[in-house]
Amino acid sequence: MNPYVEAARPRTLPAAVAPVLVGTAAASTFVAWRFAAALVVALAVQVAVNYANDYFDGVRGVDTPDRVGPRRAVATGTVAPAAMRTAVAAALAVAAVAGLALAAAAGWQLVAVGAVCFAAALAYSGGPRPYASAGLGEVFVFVFFGLVATVGSQYVHDERVAGVAVAAAVPIGLLATAILVVNNLRDLGTDRAAGKVTLAVRLGDARTRDLYGGLVTLPFLVVAALSVAALDGSPWPLLAWLTLPLALRAGRTVRRGATGPALVAVLGATGRLELLFGVLLAAGLVLA
Numbered sequence: 001m002n003p004y005v006e007a008a009r010p011r012t013l014p015a016a017v018a019p020v021l022v023g024t025a026a027a028s029t030f031v032a033w034r035f036a037a038a039l040v041v042a043l044a045v046q047v048a049v050n051y052a053n054d055y056f057d058g059v060r061g062v063d064t065p066d067r068v069g070p071r072r073a074v075a076t077g078t079v080a081p082a083a084m085r086t087a088v089a090a091a092l093a094v095a096a097v098a099g100l101a102l103a104a105a106a107g108w109q110l111v112a113v114g115a116v117c118f119a120a121a122l123a124y125s126g127g128p129r130p131y132a133s134a135g136l137g138e139v140f141v142f143v144f145f146g147l148v149a150t151v152g153s154q155y156v157h158d159e160r161v162a163g164v165a166v167a168a169a170v171p172i173g174l175l176a177t178a179i180l181v182v183n184n185l186r187d188l189g190t191d192r193a194a195g196k197v198t199l200a201v202r203l204g205d206a207r208t209r210d211l212y213g214g215l216v217t218l219p220f221l222v223v224a225a226l227s228v229a230a231l232d233g234s235p236w237p238l239l240a241w242l243t244l245p246l247a248l249r250a251g252r253t254v255r256r257g258a259t260g261p262a263l264v265a266v267l268g269a270t271g272r273l274e275l276l277f278g279v280l281l282a283a284g285l286v287l288a
Contacts, residue, residue: 004087007073009050012183014271015145015176016046018278022172023153025282026165031157034105037098038153041114044095046145048088049121053132055084056125062194070264092118106156113152117144135199137184138177146173167226168281171219171240175274178215181208182254182270186263212254216247216273223281227288237284243277 020039024030056062058074059081073079079087096114103110124132124140131140150169154162184191184200185208192201200208220241227237250269258266 003073003078006070007051007054007079007084007087008047009070011268011271012050012179013043013046014275014278015141015179016042016149018175018274019145019149019169019172020153021278021282022168022285023150023155023165024157025285026150026162026168027154027157028162029157031105034102034156035153037102038156040098041095041102042145042149042153044091044098045117045121048091048095048118049124051084051088051091052122053125054079055081055088056130057196058084060194062191062196088122092121102156106159110152110156113148117148120144132198133196135197135202138180138199141180142173142177145176146170164226164231164285167222167229168237168285171222171226171281172274172278174215174219174222175270175277178212179267179270179274181212181215182263182267185209185212185254186260186267209254209257213251216251216270219277220244220247231285231288234284234288236287237281239284239287240277240281242280243273246273246276 017039020035020042024035024038054072055074058072071078074081074084095118099110099114103114120140121144124130124137131137147166147169150172151161151165154165181200184198185205188198188200188205188208191198199211203211223237223240227234231237246269250266250273253262253266253269
């Protein structure tokens with residue numbers, strides 16, 4: 001596999017696609033090019049975060065040969081640190097171009113939102129005190145790949161914030177957070193040894209597994225509440241419940257003590273769960 005494609009971590013990219021689909025479905029209007037631009041922004045920021053994480057964890061020695069999972073480009077010497085820094089800048093530049101086009105059409109206040117997103121993406125693993133190493137990575141994912149990405153994708157069409165988009169952002173954010181939680185559960189031992197204090201390191205193995213189970217099941221209750229409270233009891237958003245067997249299967253695997261390669265498989269399954277959940281929820285919002 002191309003090292004830059006691998007470093008982009010394709011298993012995590014549903015966390016960028018799902019909120020754009022759901023936010024667009026929550027909008028009362030639709031502009032095709034704005035949808036495409038929002039998708040470019042979300043994907044480019046996700047790739048930039050993954051590249052930056054690969055770079056900073058590589059140069060700081062967090063990623064070691066003992067780590068289980070897909071190889072990391074900088075740590076293995078597949079990509080030079082300087083080249084990865086360039087890749088981070090290129091991904092952010094792509095996001096900036098698409099974001100500026102959206103700001104010109106929907107409001108320049110989006111520039112401020114984008115600037116905060118860029119700063120948060122770099123501070124996740126970089127800077128003197130990266131917050132991914134302070135147990136706050138999950139907060140970042142929920143806020144930016146849940147609330148901001150979903151509501152922002154609705155806003156660029158309607159040029160106002162809709163309550164249904166805020167409500168729909170919650171289950172999407174929870175599932176995106178689950179992707180990070182299972183990733184950090186897999187890396188718990190090596191992160192602890194390297195001094196990277198993720199939330200999984202803080203909670204320990206058992207409680208991290210419990211957290212994952214909650215994150216992949218709570219979205220279904222939120223969708224039920226969304227149908228009743230925000231959509232006058234419309235059953236259509238409950239289409240997302242068709243993915244419940246996938247969530248239960250992944251949760252059961254984690255609860256039974258999966259480690260190493262088995263958690264890599266759960267990571268991919270969680271990404272697929274979020275994407276399919278997002279597709280079905282988006283369809284339900286349109287039908288409702």
